Amino acid sequence: QVQLVESGGGLVQAGDSLRLSCAASGRTFSSYAMAWxxxxxxxxxxxxxxxxRSAGSTYYADSVKGRFTxxxxxxxxxxxxxxxxxxxxxxxxxxxxxxxxLYTTNRNDYPYWGQGTQVTVSx
Numbered sequence: 001q002v003q004l005v006e007s008g009g010g011l012v013q014a015g016d017s018l019r020l021s022c023a024a025s026g027r028t029f030s031s032y033a034m035a036w037x038x039x040x041x042x043x044x045x046x047x048x049x050x051x052x053r054s055a056g057s058t059y060y061a062d063s064v065k066g067r068f069t070x071x072x073x074x075x076x077x078x079x080x081x082x083x084x085x086x087x088x089x090x091x092x093x094x095x096x097x098x099x100x101x102l103y104t105t106n107r108n109d110y111p112y113w114g115q116g117t118q119v120t121v122s123x
Contacts, residue, residue, distance in 0.1 A: 010119065011120045032112070033052055033101060038119075045107050094116060094119050099112070
């Protein structure tokens, strides 16, 4: 198993940047593909970005492509989501998730989740 703890959320203005971090503990971090999801009030949890175990491959939702960057440090057991040019529609609780094997965009494929961190973007 792996335990995940997110940090870095907050209240920012449109156009600002924010950096989210997810610290993992437990089994070998490099065994897990990692992803970020988000959930806005009244909406389903949606895929944001994913990164492979070796960090050799990444994938983004169209809504964040070119603005967000996912990265990982297997030496520090962390995954990061750099969010630039934030928009009010990016407002949501952001969750870090892990799964063994290859990453997917389906939230049901991820057995391990953090508690989430709130990101609020004002216009």
